[in-house]
Amino acid sequence: MSQTDSEFADLLADTRHSAVHLEMRDSYGIGEEAAAFEAWRAGRRPSPEPDTWWNDFHTMVRDAAARGVTFRRARIVSEPVSDYIRYEHDCTYQNVAAGEQVRWLPRRSASDLALPGNDFWLFDQRVVMWNHFTGDGGSAGPEVDERAGAVKLCAAAFEAVWERATPHEEYRV
Template sequence: MTPVTDEEFNDLLSSGFGHEAVHLEMRDAYGTAVEVPHMAQWAAGEPDDLRWLQDWCVTVREHVKAGRSVRRARVVSEPLSDYQRWSYSIADPMVEAGEDIRWVPRRLVSAIAMPGNDFYLFDRRLAVFLLYAGSGLAAGMLKTTAPDVLDLCRASFEAVWALSIPHREYQPV
C-alpha cells in the first residue's frame, strides 16, 4: 500500500472513476477539520446553511448526470453517537444531489468480514483506506490495487449494502 495525498484523493473523488465510487464508513465518530466547527454549531443548537457541503453536492450531481454512481454505507452503533446524529441531520442535500447514502445498524453486520479501516473503492480497481486517530481526526490515506484487497472491499461493501436502510427510510435510534 502506498500513501495518498489530499490532492490525489480529491482528484479521485472529482474525476478519478468512470463508473462507480463506493464508500464504507465504520466509525461512530469522526473529527475532520472541515466538519468540527459545523458539528459544534449543531451541538449548540445554531443553524447551519450547509453551504460548506455544496462543492460535494455539485460533484455528485455531475457524476450522476454522467451516469456514474456514488454510494455510501454507514455502519452505526445504536443509539447513534452525537456525530452520527449530526451526520444524519446533514445528509439530505447529498442524497438530493444523487449520493445513495444508507445506514446499517452495527448489530446486523457481526458476521460480515470487513477491512479494518473505512474505504472508498473506485471502479473495483482502486481501494483507498481512510486512516483515523483514536480522536477521529484524519491520520492519512493508503491506496492499493491488490486483487485480494479489492475483492475484500467489494464483498464487504456489497454484504453491508444488502442489509442497509436508505437514508430517507432510516429512523435514527
C-alpha cells in the first residue's frame, strides 16, 4: 500500500490523537520504494537534506503531528537483519524527522506475543487499516476494519511490542 493513498489520507485526516503502525515483514517490494531499495543496495545512501526525500507521506505525518496526533511505528525484525531492514533502518531518520517515534523488536523477543496476521495502522484506537501483501512483498491492497475485536487485538499487540522494543536511536543493525 502506498501511504499516500486516499483511503489512508482520509483516515489520517480524521485522526485526532494517535496513529500507530506495526510492521512485521523482513522485506517489502512496493512501487518506487523498490527502486530506492535497489539504489541503496548499489551503494547510494539517502541524503540528509529533506528536499531530496521529503514526500506526501512525510507531509501528512508532519501536519497531523502539528495538530496533536502522536505517531508510533514498531518493526518486528528477524536477526541478523535482511538487507531490506538494514535499508529501512538507514532511512528511518526520515520518519523521525516527519514526527514519528520508531522502535525495533527482534522477532525472537516477540515469540510469546499475540500478534495479528498482517501489518496494520491503528487510528485513534477505533479503526484498523490492514496492509495486505503478496508473497513477493507487493501490495495486495488495504482493508479498513472497525470491528471492536480487531481494534482490541491490534491495540494490545502494538502496546506489547512497543513495551519490549528498542528505540530507533539505540537499535543497531
